[in-house]
Amino acid sequence: MNENLIATLILLVYFSPVFYQLRIVIKESKKGNRIPLRKFLKFLKYSFLILIPILIGFTILSHTNFLNYERPLTFDKYDQITFENFRGLEFFKKSLYGNERFAYVVTSIESDINDDSVIIQSLFYPSRSFVYKKNMNSKELLNHEKYHIKITELFTRKAKEKISNLNQFEKEEIEKIIKEIKKDERKFQKEYDYDTFHSYVLSEQKRYEKEVDSLLNLLTEYKKPKIQF
C-alpha cells in the first residue's frame, strides 16, 4: 500500500473528531452560536499537543534508536561488529534502488582539542546504523558496511598523521585539518558506494578492500587516539 496513503488515512482518523467539530462550528455559526468554535479550538489544541510529541519521538527514534541503545564503538572493537550491532530503526526508507535487503552504517570522526594534546577517533554508531534483518546471512553486505567503518578510521589516521607533522600546537590549524579530512572522508565514502554500487560490483569491492587495508597498515603508527605535543 502507498505509504502516503497510509499516512493520510492515519491523520484522517486521528483528526476525525476535529473535522466533526468543524462541521458543527460551520452549522452553528450560521445561527450565531459561538460556543462550538471554542470547543473546536480546544479539540484542535489537544490534537496537536498529543501529535507533536509523538512526531518528535518518532523523529528521535528514527535518528537514534534509544529503545535498543548501544554506545558508539571505537575502532578497536572492529572485529566484534556484526549485524547484531546494527540497532537503528528506519521508518522512512523502505528500499535502496528497489532492493529491500539493504543496510547502512553511521560513522564519524570525533575530536577533542585540549591545551597541548588532541584526541581523534573514529566512531561507529550501532543505534543509528540499520540493517533490514538482524540475522541475515550476507557476509558480503556486512563486509561492505564494515569497510565504511575502516574508511572512517583511515581518514582519522590521516588526520593524526597531518597533525603530528605540525611543528607546534596550533588549534586553528588542527581544526582546519580535521575539517578538511572530514570532507575528504565523506567524498571517499560516496565514491566507495558509487564504484562498488553498494557491494554489487565485487571486483571493485575487492579493489577498495585492498586499497583501504594497505593504507591502514601504512598508518599503523597513528592507531592511538591521542597526539601529545
Added chain:
Amino acid sequence: MTRIKIILFAALCITLTSCKTEEHEFPLDKRYWDVNDYDNVILELNYGYESDEKLPTFNNPETRIIVEKLTDQQNFKIVLDDNELGLKHRNDVAEKFFKEWRDMNNIYDAIDRKDQYLYDKEMLAVWHFGLELQRSYFKLGNDQIKESADDPNTAGVKNSINSNVGTLIKNYLIYLDEINNENAFSEDGKIAFAKGIDIYFSKLIELYPDANYNGMKNKAELMLKKSESDKIKTSLNKLIELIKSKETKNT
C-alpha cells in the same frame, strides 16, 4: 447526510494523495539494472504502453535515457566479466539476462502500414545488446563445462563446447536474416545494422577463431547478392574476408 460528506471528503483526500504524476516508472537513478529491474522494465515496455503510445526512443530527449539504460551492455558485463564472482553464479545471471533479452525483442519490433520499422534504431540496439550478451553467456557456459569436467581435453567435452559454439553461430545468423527486411530500415538503421556486423561478428570470430563459419560465410554471400545497401554490403564483404582469413590460417 453529513457522514456521507465526511466519507466523500476522506475518499477525495485518499484519491489525491495516491495519484501518481509519472505514468511510466523506470529505475533511472540506479547505476546498473539487474535482472529484476529488467523484468519490471520489460513488462512495463511490453504491456504498460497503449498501442498508439510512443515508446521511449533515442530521438526523444525526454525518453532517450530509458532506452539507453535498457540497452546498456554494462548492466550485464558488470556481473559477467567480474572474475571475483564465481563462475556458476555468473552463468546463472547470464542465463537470466538471456531470458530477459528474449522478451526484450518484442518491445521495438512494430512496423507501420508501409512495412517500415517504427523503432529500427532501438530494435537494433536491443539486438546488439543480445549479440554481446550471447557471446558472454556461451563463453561462460563453455568455461563451466571445462571447469566441471574431469579432463577438459576429452572428446566429449570438446564436442559439447563445439556444439555450443555452433548454436551461438546459428543465433548470430538470425541477425543476418534481418537483411531480408532491409527495406524496413531507415538509412540510419541500415548504418547501425552494418555496424552491428562489423563489431559483434568480428568479436565472435576473434573469440572462436577455429570454429566452423561455413554456414555464416554462405549466408553472408547470399545476403550480399540480396542487399541493396552499400553500407551493409561493405560490412558483409568484410565479414566474408575475415572468415576467409581465419580459414587460411587454420589450414
